Amino acid sequence: MRSIRQSLAKWLVLWISLLWAISGVGIYSVQKSNLESNLDRNLETLADKARVGDLSDGRTALRFVPIGFAFPATDPGVPLFEPGSNFFFQAWDASSGRMVAQSNNLSTEPLQWRNVGDGERLFWNDQLSGVGAIRSIGLHLRRGPAQGRGAVRLNLVVANDRAFLDARLKQLVVTLLIASLCGVFTTWIIVRTVVERGLSPLNELGNQLSAVDPQHLRLQLSSEHLPVELQPVSRALTNLIERMEEGFERERRFSGDVAHEFRTPIAELRAMAEVAMRWPHRASADDYQEVLSISVQMEEVIEALLELSRVEGGAVTKALSPIPLQAEILRCWEPYSERAAAKHIELFCDVAEAVVINANAGMLNLILKNLLENAVEYSPEGERIVVSLELHGDQTGWLAIENLASNLQFPDVEHLFERFWRGDDSRTGVRHTGLGLSLAYSCARTMGMELLASLSDTRELTIRMGTLTLVSGS
Amino acid sequence: MRALIVEDSDRLRESLKVALQESGFAVDVVEDGANGLWMAQNHDYDVVLLDIMLPEMDGLTVLERLRESASETKVIVISAKDTVRDRVMGLNAGADDYIVKPFNLEELLARVRAQSRRTYGKGSAVLQVADLKMDTVKKKVTRAGYTVDLTSREFSVLEYLMLRAGIPVTRTEIEAHIYDDIVSPMSNVVDSAIYGLRKKISSDPNSTPLIHTRRGQGYTLEDRTLPEGRQ
Numbered sequence: 001m002r003s004i005r006q007s008l009a010k011w012l013v014l015w016i017s018l019l020w021a022i023s024g025v026g027i028y029s030v031q032k033s034n035l036e037s038n039l040d041r042n043l044e045t046l047a048d049k050a051r052v053g054d055l056s057d058g059r060t061a062l063r064f065v066p067i068g069f070a071f072p073a074t075d076p077g078v079p080l081f082e083p084g085s086n087f088f089f090q091a092w093d094a095s096s097g098r099m100v101a102q103s104n105n106l107s108t109e110p111l112q113w114r115n116v117g118d119g120e121r122l123f124w125n126d127q128l129s130g131v132g133a134i135r136s137i138g139l140h141l142r143r144g145p146a147q148g149r150g151a152v153r154l155n156l157v158v159a160n161d162r163a164f165l166d167a168r169l170k171q172l173v174v175t176l177l178i179a180s181l182c183g184v185f186t187t188w189i190i191v192r193t194v195v196e197r198g199l200s201p202l203n204e205l206g207n208q209l210s211a212v213d214p215q216h217l218r219l220q221l222s223s224e225h226l227p228v229e230l231q232p233v234s235r236a237l238t239n240l241i242e243r244m245e246e247g248f249e250r251e252r253r254f255s256g257d258v259a260h261e262f263r264t265p266i267a268e269l270r271a272m273a274e275v276a277m278r279w280p281h282r283a284s285a286d287d288y289q290e291v292l293s294i295s296v297q298m299e300e301v302i303e304a305l306l307e308l309s310r311v312e313g314g315a316v317t318k319a320l321s322p323i324p325l326q327a328e329i330l331r332c333w334e335p336y337s338e339r340a341a342a343k344h345i346e347l348f349c350d351v352a353e354a355v356v357i358n359a360n361a362g363m364l365n366l367i368l369k370n371l372l373e374n375a376v377e378y379s380p381e382g383e384r385i386v387v388s389l390e391l392h393g394d395q396t397g398w399l400a401i402e403n404l405a406s407n408l409q410f411p412d413v414e415h416l417f418e419r420f421w422r423g424d425d426s427r428t429g430v431r432h433t434g435l436g437l438s439l440a441y442s443c444a445r446t447m448g449m450e451l452l453a454s455l456s457d458t459r460e461l462t463i464r465m466g467t468l469t470l471v472s473g474s
Numbered sequence: 475m476r477a478l479i480v481e482d483s484d485r486l487r488e489s490l491k492v493a494l495q496e497s498g499f500a501v502d503v504v505e506d507g508a509n510g511l512w513m514a515q516n517h518d519y520d521v522v523l524l525d526i527m528l529p530e531m532d533g534l535t536v537l538e539r540l541r542e543s544a545s546e547t548k549v550i551v552i553s554a555k556d557t558v559r560d561r562v563m564g565l566n567a568g569a570d571d572y573i574v575k576p577f578n579l580e581e582l583l584a585r586v587r588a589q590s591r592r593t594y595g596k597g598s599a600v601l602q603v604a605d606l607k608m609d610t611v612k613k614k615v616t617r618a619g620y621t622v623d624l625t626s627r628e629f630s631v632l633e634y635l636m637l638r639a640g641i642p643v644t645r646t647e648i649e650a651h652i653y654d655d656i657v658s659p660m661s662n663v664v665d666s667a668i669y670g671l672r673k674k675i676s677s678d679p680n681s682t683p684l685i686h687t688r689r690g691q692g693y694t695l696e697d698r699t700l701p702e703g704r705q
Contacts, residue, residue, distance in 0.1 A: 256557075274579040279493075
């Protein structure tokens with residue numbers, strides 16, 4: 001499992017260790033350079049003290065002017081270039097390549113000459129048998145004129161044992177390694193502590209979230225002590241939890257409503273069955289008709305719920321097509337015309353025959369049927385239902401269905417589109433499910449439209465649907 | 475026993491009416507809260523079955539107004555509302571019992587009978603006066619160990635007299651608690667029932683008469699061989 005804490009600690013330790021390593025290499029390089037520079041300076045100083053002379057037999061001789069001080073890491077009791085000294089020299093005649101002189105502490109194996117240019121001083125590392133690693137300087141010595149008779153030109157190599165320098169460098173490497181390891185370990189502890197402290201607000205947030213009871217999500221996450229970086233997260237989580245709780249509450253209410261909706265018909269069925277079984281002489285053929293009615297009523301509720309679920313779940317086709325509005329209204333009125341006639345309710349359709357709107361046929365049908373059924377159900381006897389089209393320009397409009405709803409109160413209007421909401425809680429003589437307007441509302445939303453309800457002072461209920469896109473007839 | 479059913483569902487109301495009638499109750503039914511309140515306030519019911527979601531006036535309001543009018547009638551709420559809050563509200567409003575729909579009819583009848591008995595201060599389902607015993611659940615009556623066969627109407631009259639043992643019960647009270655329909659003042663249905671009862675529970679010539687007529691007061695069921703106050 002990925003862990004921010006471990007990941008942060010790992011990468012921080014890695015990068016800081018790399019910095020430690022780079023620093024170590026830098027320190028080593030600088031120190032090595034300094035030590036070698038010192039050694040080179042010593043060699044150069046010594047080489048500068050070399051003088052060319054002639055011996056009585058005419059041979060060229062080489063001597064060194066005393067330098068007057070002791071080089072570091074040399075035994076003051078041992079003269080330079082003598083056995084026991086760690087300084088060496090060797091000189092060759094530049095023209096013949098013949099060795100002219102060499103220090104007494106050199107064995108037969110001579111020092112190596114490199115190709116050094118005129119006036120140039122060249123330093124290099126070398127190996128000397130019986131000594132090991134040495135540092136050498138090569139230069140030209142001259143006496144007399146540059147060329148011609150009396151000109152003497154020597155190639156001189158002065159060398160020093162590197163053992164002291166290499167020991168110092170080795171010690172430096174060990175010191176740097178130990179320091180680096182200690183540094184890495186200290187870094188690891190510091191990084192862990194810092195990361196732990198830095199991420200503690202996340203733990204606090206996590207603890208607050210862990211404390212959320214799934215049954216009661218109402219929780220205000222405290223962002224008081226959280227760093228500014230986490231406050232938006234805290235706010236977003238609080239909002240998310242609130243939305244989830246609203247969703248759960250809606251689902252709980254819905255489940256409760258569904259259960260409640262079925263309790264009475266089930267109670268009716270059960271009571272009828274128990275009475276018929278216990279007192280068969282009181283049962284009649286009408287009871288079967290009643291059982292059928294109850295079953296149909298329950299089936300209608302289930303069908304409406306499934307339809308609502310399909311619409312809200314997007315499992316319906318949303319394709320739009322041109323629909324003649326007046327014809328559709330009259331077609332949807334047909335199933336309710338008989339009941340309307342029984343209540344002496346008249347439909348007045350104030351929509352021109354030529355009006356064609358762009359809508360989804362199935363959903364428009366559902367909306368109109370439910371709105372008209374609702375109007376017929378709740379209109380008092382002898383009233384009329386008015387369906388009209390309000391034009392907004394040439395291309396758009398709102399369809400309004402208006403009827404008298406004497407029993408409706410102003411606070412009821414905001415609940416009209418809620419599932420299972422009915423003006424009369426008792427459900428006495430209820431012919432529909434309490435889901436019709438909710439279904440109509442969902443259909444309208446699915447088509448990108450709105451359903452708005454308003455109630456006038458004279459208790460005229462108007463449900464408006466829009467915005468409708470007019471294809472023709474405006 | 476007389477019961478009032480206040481329920482807006484026609485089917486449920488009818489089923490309950492049949493079940494209570496078959497269990498020996500005289501039953502009145504109304505379908506809305508306002509009429510239910512009026513009936514409960516103006517008639518003497520042993521028990522009222524009251525729905526909550528009613529047209530005109532909801533059941534809780536009916537209950538509150540009934541209690542405000544100092545009525546002690548036993549009320550059983552029958553409702554589809556099943557949450558603890560709903561039950562608490564119903565009981566706090568003055569209900570004696572709360573039953574959630576759908577319910578078991580047998581259980582409902584048992585609760586109705588229990589509440590009816592409590593109206594007369596009786597807890598047991600078995601009533602006894604002297605050697606006359608009545609099991610109100612099994613609908614069985616015995617006298618000195620012998621079974622007494624009674625009609626449904628006779629059983630109801632005897633049950634009412636036994637519940638009010640030692641107290642004079644007027645003919646009107648018997649009519650009001652036992653008979654569904656309005657009984658004509660000239661009718662002798664109560665007298666006929668009492669006559670039949672007397673005969674059936676006194677089949678042995680040596681048995682003590684238990685049903686007595688009190689002139690101008692009605693009937694009383696008591697064992698007069700016992701000292702006063704030992705019924």
